[in-house]
Amino acid sequence: MKKTPNTVLPDLRAALDHLAPVSGDRLPSERTLAQSLGCSRQTLRACLATLEKEGEIWRHVGQGTFRGPRPRHLPLRDTLLVEGATPPDLMRARQLLEPKVAAEAALHATPRDIAHLRAKVAAGRAARTRADCEQADDAFHRAISETSRNPVLIGFLTYLSGTRRRVAWQREWDRTLRRIAPDEFQTLHSDQHEIIVDAIAQANPALASNAMLRHLETMQAAMAKGA
Secondary structure, three states: OOOOHHHHHHHHHHHHHHHOOOOOOEOOOHHHHHHHHOOOHHHHHHHHHHHHHOOOEEEEOOOEEEEOOOOOOOOOOHHHHOOOOOHHHHHHHHHHHHHHHHHHHHHHOOHHHHHHHHHHHHHHHOOOOHHHHHHHHHHHHHHHHHHOOOHHHHHHHHHHHHHOOOHHHHHHHHHHHHHHOOHHHHHHHHHHHHHHHHHHHOOOHHHHHHHHHHHHHHHHHHHHHOO
């Protein structure tokens, strides 16, 4: 029997609590969700539209679907701004911004935040494919920004995350992951994530900033090897 939006919606609500329990978590792709729920993508989209009206999710073209209400700080016309962005541009911007975000996270993190961040590290260690590695990495860095409690910083990091969907970045990052994933991602990469969380848990802004910078420099070096 063909499933309808009315029959799928309760299952989708339950799935959200498992797949994207925290506001800002990204949902799996429509194809993956539709397969797991046993429905068509058309039916799934109708359910997602209902949840979006309720403020349970929000969607951004080119980035995906996220748990929670749409952030008010999202930049406008961001696709125009990233047209000329290169992978080195993005890495330099991240090195300038993300250490400061990690420092802010160290000032504001609660025990619940620390537990959430450690769960993101664990997800990275459990990644088995390149796609899983990339999603886990993006989710970790987004969680750091959310812990800063600063909507402007969250907006900037959301913007930078969006540039990672660009073809040029994807090509370079995919080449890097082909060399290091999943073994190195599960060890060195995730070890560095854990060091960042440890610094945040110690409420040490300088230590958190330095740990994030070292991590980004490691990523930059890994990408440069394949350039």
